[in-house]
Structures are given as structure tokens and as C-alpha cells.
Amino acid sequence: xxxxxxxxxxxTSALAEPAIxxxxxxDKEFVLGGAxxxxxxxxxxxxxxxxxxxxxxxxLVGESGSGKSTCARMxxxxxxxxxxxxxxxxxxxxxxxxxxxxxxxxxxxxxFQDPFGSLNPTQSIGYHLERPLRLHRPDLRGKAAIKAEMxxxxxxxxxxxxxxxxxxxxxxxxxxxxxxxxxxxxxxxRPQVLLADEPTSMLDVSVRLGxxxxxxxxxxxxxxxxxxxxxxxxxxxxxxxxxxxxxxxxVVEQGPSTSITDNPSHPYTQLLIESVxxxxxxxxxxxxxxxxxxPLWTRDSRGCPFVSRCPRATAICKENMPAPVAVxxxxxxxxxxx
Amino acid sequence: xxxxxxLLEVRNLTVDYVGEHSIARAVNGIDFDxxxxxxxxxxxxxxxxxxxxxFALARLTRLPGLVSGGEVRLNGENxxxxxxxxxxxxxxxxxxxxxxSAMNALNPVIPVAEQITDxxxxxxxxxxxxxxxxxxxxLFELVGIPPARLDDFSHQFSGGMRQRICIAIALALNPRLIxxxxxxxxxxxxxxxxxxxxxVDLKAKLGFSVLFITHDLGLMIEFxxxxxxxxxxxxxxxxxxxxxxxxxxxxxxxxxxNSFPPLTGPRLRMEGIPGxxxxxxxxxxxxxxxxRCPRAMDICRVENPELRLYPEHRSQAACHLLN
Numbered sequence: 213x214x215x216x217x218x219x220x221x222x223x224t225s226a227l228a229e230p231a232i233x234x235x236x237x238x239d240k241e242f243v244l245g246g247a248x249x250x251x252x253x254x255x256x257x258x259x260x261x262x263x264x265x266x267x268x269x270x271x272l273v274g275e276s277g278s279g280k281s282t283c284a285r286m287x288x289x290x291x292x293x294x295x296x297x298x299x300x301x302x303x304x305x306x307x308x309x310x311x312x313x314x315x316x317x318x319x320x321x322x323x324f325q326d327p328f329g330s331l332n333p334t335q336s337i338g339y340h341l342e343r344p345l346r347l348h349r350p351d352l353r354g355k356a357a358i359k360a361e362m363x364x365x366x367x368x369x370x371x372x373x374x375x376x377x378x379x380x381x382x383x384x385x386x387x388x389x390x391x392x393x394x395x396x397x398x399x400x401x402r403p404q405v406l407l408a409d410e411p412t413s414m415l416d417v418s419v420r421l422g423x424x425x426x427x428x429x430x431x432x433x434x435x436x437x438x439x440x441x442x443x444x445x446x447x448x449x450x451x452x453x454x455x456x457x458x459x460x461x462x463v464v465e466q467g468p469s470t471s472i473t474d475n476p477s478h479p480y481t482q483l484l485i486e487s488v489x490x491x492x493x494x495x496x497x498x499x500x501x502x503x504x505x506x507p508l509w510t511r512d513s514r515g516c517p518f519v520s521r522c523p524r525a526t527a528i529c530k531e532n533m534p535a536p537v538a539v540x541x542x543x544x545x546x547x548x549x550x
Numbered sequence: 551x552x553x554x555x556x557l558l559e560v561r562n563l564t565v566d567y568v569g570e571h572s573i574a575r576a577v578n579g580i581d582f583d584x585x586x587x588x589x590x591x592x593x594x595x596x597x598x599x600x601x602x603x604x605f606a607l608a609r610l611t612r613l614p615g616l617v618s619g620g621e622v623r624l625n626g627e628n629x630x631x632x633x634x635x636x637x638x639x640x641x642x643x644x645x646x647x648x649x650x651s652a653m654n655a656l657n658p659v660i661p662v663a664e665q666i667t668d669x670x671x672x673x674x675x676x677x678x679x680x681x682x683x684x685x686x687x688x689l690f691e692l693v694g695i696p697p698a699r700l701d702d703f704s705h706q707f708s709g710g711m712r713q714r715i716c717i718a719i720a721l722a723l724n725p726r727l728i729x730x731x732x733x734x735x736x737x738x739x740x741x742x743x744x745x746x747x748x749x750v751d752l753k754a755k756l757g758f759s760v761l762f763i764t765h766d767l768g769l770m771i772e773f774x775x776x777x778x779x780x781x782x783x784x785x786x787x788x789x790x791x792x793x794x795x796x797x798x799x800x801x802x803x804x805x806x807x808n809s810f811p812p813l814t815g816p817r818l819r820m821e822g823i824p825g826x827x828x829x830x831x832x833x834x835x836x837x838x839x840x841x842r843c844p845r846a847m848d849i850c851r852v853e854n855p856e857l858r859l860y861p862e863h864r865s866q867a868a869c870h871l872l873n
Contacts (some may be wrong), residue, residue, distance in 0.1 A: 275738035275739070275740065275741075276738055386826060388826075416595050416596045416765070417595065417765050417766075417767075417806070417809050417810070418595050418805075418806070418809055418822055418823040418826075419822065419826075420809070420822065421809055421811070421820055421821065421822030422822050422824070425819065425821075425822075428819075443738060443739065444739075445739075445813065446810065446811045446812065446813050447811055449811065449813065449817065450811035450817065450820075469817075470817060473813050473814070474814070483740060484739060484740065485813065486743075487739040487740045487742065487743035488739055488768075488813060489739075489742075489766055489768035489769035489771075489772055490768060490772060490813070491767065491768045491771035491772060491794075491795050492795075493772060494772060495746055495747055495750045495772050495773050496747075496750070497747075497750050497751050497754050498751065499747045499751075501694060501744045501747075501748070502740055502743065502744060503710055503738075503740045503741040503743075503744045505708055
């Protein structure tokens with residue numbers, strides 16, 4: 213599914229706004245095994261097209277192994293695409309080298325899931341902020357200017373009084389506070405794009421909303437484009453204006469997040485939403501089991517990846533992956549039976 | 551179905567963690583009942599003491615943890631006073647466990663069959679090896695895994711199947727209570743839904759009670775009959791699960807309920823619970839929630855309210871606002 217196809221299917225979508233960064237029909241294959249000439253390839257992403265625009269968040273939703281984190285890593289240029297292109301303000305990112313690449317790295321920043329693993333336990337909070345400022349912010353001259361910026365960043369993420377935090381080490385902070393430090397570090401280089409990979413899933417329920425609200429405020433104040441990766445469709449809807457549902461490396465449904473949760477159209481999205489805990493009902497007995505492993509998608513796989521679990525599946529579903537169909541304003545789904 | 555008869559009565563249960571220089575009271579004299587056939591939930595933030603309670607009920611508390619007071623009564627017997635022989639009969643025959651880390655609960659170098667028959671043979675030596683094997687096959691059928699896979703190793707199963715195997719092991723001796731500590735937390739939502747529905751099916755069929763611990767209040771309300779909300783080592787509310795969202799008496803319960811974004815309705819900003827729970831080694835005077843409570847009064851900072859029954863709501867709560 214290319215961006216052009218997406219636009220034809222849903223012309224009124226947010227997709228039509230100019231993008232900061234876009235993935236156009238990207239495939240990513242990893243070698244699974246086999247000898248030199250008959251290797252087998254795992255297709256981690258198949259024809260993924262996404263667009264991040266200023267001041268908006270896009271949530272990637274799906275179960276473990278669906279390709280969400282692979283998308284973020286490709287945008288951060290940890291992996292190179294096998295096919296398709298990733299463009300930053302219209303330029304292909306695989307053409308970036310040297311200074312341009314360093315510049316790109318500061319413009320696209322990541323926040324990781326585990327705030328216990330992403331900070332160096334032997335260094336102070338000040339150190340974590342000072343390094344990126346020295347490397348990426350030549351406009352800050354002298355120690356005083358750097359310190360002032362560090363305090364400003366800590367205050368910006370709600371760690372007050374900021375001066376108290378500079379000398380502390382990660383083990384002295386709670387998970388939520390550490391995640392705030394990780395966000396301050398990402399912001400220190402003034403990025404345009406923030407890639408947040410499950411930023412709240414290791415935090416306690418009571419602090420999750422605080423972190424999402426902080427990201428929301430920063431996204432607005434700094435006009436950031438955000439990619440929010442989560443398996444929790446309720447927080448996706450809470451934080452992100454747009455959402456894309458992934459299954460076995462394919463985007464199966466994409467559009468405004470409220471439209472997706474109110475009117476889920478792909479059978480997989482419907483299954484996901486039906487499975488989310490809902491305090492307004494009681495668990496009933498005698499239901500059929502619905503879970504199954506995500507199929508291993510290889511270079512030779514064909515058809516719709518959801519076919520083995522799909523109640524609507526017919527012969528055509530085994531043959532080819534359906535094209536995107538508009539199911540609402542800016543909302544597309546890829547299913548033969550819509 | 552749940553009856554009003556109590557299976558397990560917890561009275562004034564107190565658990566301390568003893569440090570070199572200080573003692574942290576992780577569970578401070580709590581009272582609750584788990585009724586026959588009931589699913590009772592314990593919810594609260596990390597560190598509120600919910601898992602510590604579960605460990606104490608199972609007599610699994612180890613140093614630096616110390617059960618320093620109270621009673622856990624099963625048919626009038628105090629579980630906390632059981633000797634070794636009685637404890638062996640209590641564990642697994644009467645109370646069994648399913649833990650969060652299904653990934654690590656099974657031994658990776660022994661086929662799962664042995665791990666099930668081991669439990670059965672230890673607690674029921676009369677059955678013999680063939681009897682134990684037959685029971686293991688029966689248990690696999692019960693949780694929906696083909697018995698042909700009994701001789702596989704744990705890494706050959708998916709996360710959801712491993713958790714089902716743990717449930718099968720917990721069911722091996724037909725216990726009357728299963729303690730489930732975050733049994734679905736590490737699983738994807740669709741798998742979680744299957745597991746929880748399976749537990750409901752098995753519970754309806756076999757009639758055991760469940761002590762269910764999770765941080766996911768939505769899931770807990772869906773599954774449990776009654777819920778106890780813990781804060782900083784104390785029970786602040788015990789209520790029928792449907793009352794937790796619609797008619798919460800304690801401000802903490804309400805705040806916890808407002809920490810989960812809904813899947814429907816307008817996208818509104820929610821605030822969660824500002825601040826963090828107190829350090830157990832230096833507790834505030836009065837109500838432990840008062841420093842974070844939006845409606846705290848003068849008395850809240852002086853006197854810690856007791857858990858009281860409000861019969862018109864069928865709920866118990868510990869809050870000065872209700873008096």
C-alpha cells in the first residue's frame with residue numbers, strides 16, 4: 213500500500229497535510245535462516261505507509277510481533293528499508309551521511325519503554341542532559357548557558373525544583389520521574405519528531421496519565437510530530453489523533469483514532485476492541501477461544517495475514533492483500549469484505 | 551456461584567519488612583473475607599501491599615518479610631499457625647497459585663508433563679504414576695490444550711498456553727481457592743480475554759474461589775464479584791465490583807477509576823492521581839491518602855479513619871468524609 217494509494221482511498225484525511233516524515237510502501241525483511249543461496253526471510257513489514265505531521269500524534273497499535281517497534285526503528289534509522297522509501301521533508305533518509313545524518317538524529321528522537329534501562333545508573337541526571345546539549349547545541353556557549361538550559365528542560369517535564377535533580381542518579385528517582393528525564397533528554401536537542409515506544413507500559417497506572425499528559429503538552433507547545441507505539445488501544449485513543457492498527461507487519465486499518473474505536477471496520481480491529489477490558493460488563497461463560505499466533509510472514513506469503521483467524525474469510529482472502537477502502541472520513545481499512 | 555459463607559477470613563493481618571535500620575509495615579492490620587465460589591479482587595498502585603497479602607495467605611512470606619500479627623482462618627483453623635505437615639496439605643490441596651511470570655514459572659529443561667505429575671504425586675501418592683499421568687491429560691483437556699503436547703517443553707508453547715499450563719497445575723488437586731497474582735499482565739489483550747474467559751468457565755464448572763490481583767481495574771471489575779482497594783498497606787474500600795466505578799465511596803477509589811482512559815465518548819483530558827504514595831518508613835499522621843486527597847479536611851491529617859460498613863451501599867470504606 214503506497215502513500216498515493218492511501219490518498220486516493222481517503223482524500224480528506226490528515227494524510228494530505230504536508231508531512232515531516234513519511235514512510236512510503238516500506239518493506240523490511242530479516243534473514244531467518246538457511247544457507248547463502250536459499251535463505252528464508254521474515255517479512256517484518258509489508259507495504260507500510262505512514263505520515264507524521266506537525267502537532268499531531270499517530271498511534272501504532274497491535275500485539276507483540278506485529279511490527280510496531282520495527283517501524284520506529286526504521287524511522288530512527290536503526291534499520292534500512294528493504295523496499296520503499298522513508299522521506300524527511302521530502303528527502304530520502306538513506307541518502308543522509310555525515311553532518312546531515314547527525315542533524316537528522318537530533319531532529320528525530322526516541323523515548324523507550326524501560327526508563328530503568330535507558331538511563332546510565334552510574335551517571336547523574338545532569339550528565340544525561342549535558343551530553344546531548346554539548347554535542348548537538350552549538351548555540352549554547354559556556355557552562356552557564358548549558359546549565360540554564362538543563363534546568364529549563366527539567367522544569368519543562370515537571371521535575372521541580374530542577375536544581376535538586378541535576379546531581380541525583382537514576383536509582384534515586386521513581387519510574388515516572390525517570391521517564392520524564394528520558395523525555396527531557398530527547399527534547400534537549402530540539403527535535404521535530406518524537407518516537408515513543410510504549411513509554412508508559414512499565415509505569416504504574418497512576419502515573420501513566422501524567423506522562424501521556426506531559427507528552428500531549430509538549431506536542432502542542434513545541435508543535436512536535438509524535439509516533440506513539442502501544443498495545444493499549446484506549447491510551448492510543450487518549451493521546452493520539454490518528455491511529456494505525458498493525459497485524460503481522462501490515463497496516464490493516466488507519467484513520468482518526470476516535471473513528472477507529474467508534475467504528476472498527478477490519479475484523480482484527482474489531483477483535484482487539486472487543487477484547488479490551490470493559491468495566492461496564494461482566495465476563496460471560498462458554499465463549500470460543502479467539503487467540504492464535506501471528507502467522508510467520510515470509511517473502512513467499514500471500515493474501516491477507518489475518519485469514520486464518522478471520523470469520524469473514526473466503527477464497528480471495530488467501531490470494532491477495534486487499535487494497536485500502538475508505539470506511540469513513542480519512543479512515544481506511546484493508547479487507548475484501550467491507 | 552458465590553455464597554455468603556466465608557471460605558477464608560483475614561483478620562488484622564499485619565506484615566512487616568524488616569530492614570537493618572528501619573521497619574516498613576507493608577500491610578497494616580487488614581480485614582476481609584473471601585467467600586465460597588467468589589472472585590475477590592485486590593487493587594491498588596505498585597507497593598500498596600496487594601502481593602504481600604497474597605504471599606502471606608499462602609504462607610510464602612520470606613525474610614525480610616515477616617507476618618507479625620493477625621489471623622487467616624480457614625474453617626476456623628488459623629493458617630498462620632499451621633505446622634509443616636498441615637501446611638503441606640494446605641498448599642495446593644486447598645490453596646494454589648498462578649503468578650504473573652508464566653514465562654518463568656515453568657522449568658525450561660523438564661517436559662511440562664513431569665511438572666504437573668510432580669505436583670499430583672507429591673500431594674496424592676496413592677494415585678501412582680499412571681493415575682497422575684491420566685490426571686495430567688485430563689487437566690490439559692480442561693484448559694484446552696491437546697494432551698498430546700504434554701511431553702513438550704515450556705519454550706514450545708506460546709505465552710498464553712504457558713499461562714494455561716500454570717492454571718492446569720493450579721487446578722491439579724481441586725483446590726478451593728486459587729490466588730492469581732497478575733495472571734494476564736504480560737499477555738496481549740486478545741490472549742488475556744481468552745484466559746480470563748477460561749478462568750470464568752472453569753470457576754463455574756469447579757466452584758473454586760479466586761483471589762485476583764491486578765493493576766487493571768477494568769479487567770478486575772469485569773471478572774470479580776467484590777473488590778478491595780488497598781492504599782499504602784491498608785484497605786480503604788471493600789465493595790461489590792459494580793459499585794467501584796459507579797458508586798465509589800473513597801476518594802482514592804474514585805481517583806484510581808479515573809486513571810483509565812475510556813474507549814468511547816469524547817477525548818477528554820484526565821488527571822490520574824497527582825503525587826505518589828507515602829514512604830512506608832515515614833508515614834504521614836492521619837489518613838495516608840490525605841496528602842494526595844483533593845477533599846482532605848483538618849481531621850484527615852490527625853486521625854486515620856477506620857474501615858466501616860455502610861449498609862445502604864453494601865460497601866465498607868475508611869474515610870472521614872463519610873461520617
